[in-house]
Amino acid sequence: MRCSYCHNRSIQDGEDYRELEEVTGMIRSSRMLVSGVVFSGGEPTMQPEPLKALASASRKMGLLVGLQTNGVFPKVLSGLIAERLVDRVALDIKARWERYDNLLKERYSGTIKESLALCREAKLAGDLPEFELVVTLFRGYEDEVPYIAKVADMVDLVIQQGMEGGVKPLSGDELKKVADRVGRVVKIRTRDEGEVVYAGDRGRRVSGERQG
Secondary structure, rough: OOOOOOOOHHOOOOOOOOOHHHHHHHHHHHHHOOOEEEEEEOOHHHHHHHHHHHHHHHHHHOOOEEEEEEEOOOOHHHHHHHHOOOOOEEEEEOOHHHHHHHEEEEEOHHHHHHHHHHHHHHHOOOOOOOOEEEEEEEOOOOHHHHHHHHHHOEEEEEEEEEOOOOOOOOHHHHHHHHHHHOOHHHHEEEOOOOOEEEEEOOEEEEOOOOOO
């Protein structure tokens, strides 16, 4: 999708291929310091076989496995879940369905709906321990959130502070006002405040960790 706000935007037009053994070694060398590994991107499910191999290797090391994905490849997600190779999926939703294909200039909405449905079902069945829907929100797009929230029934919803170029990011207080329109508990993530579980005036901080 080549999102302009991607935290790894610098790799979109470059190549840095590594052998699986090298990446596995990097994970192994860190396992005394971490409890899990998260595969992100770009889009990790674009490389299904290496992703499966790395997730399996991480599992054998006793590490939890997380995945950040745009949901364009539901069959890859389904396979990882079926083989119990993933503990947590964060699915990025960029807009209401009616605007999705036009916004991204591709017909992605159908496959992303499929990914959402299969992850929700896996979570409810106990096959996927953690599943959240993430909205990276930029100023001027606040009205998208109530529409997106409607498809997040029985799913943890995250409103994440969007950071891009010269656009002033929404503050934590502004994101809380957006969350108030949803009428449910929401996780809010900002660079300055980390992650907060917000339930209107009952919101409470659960982590002071800064977001990169």
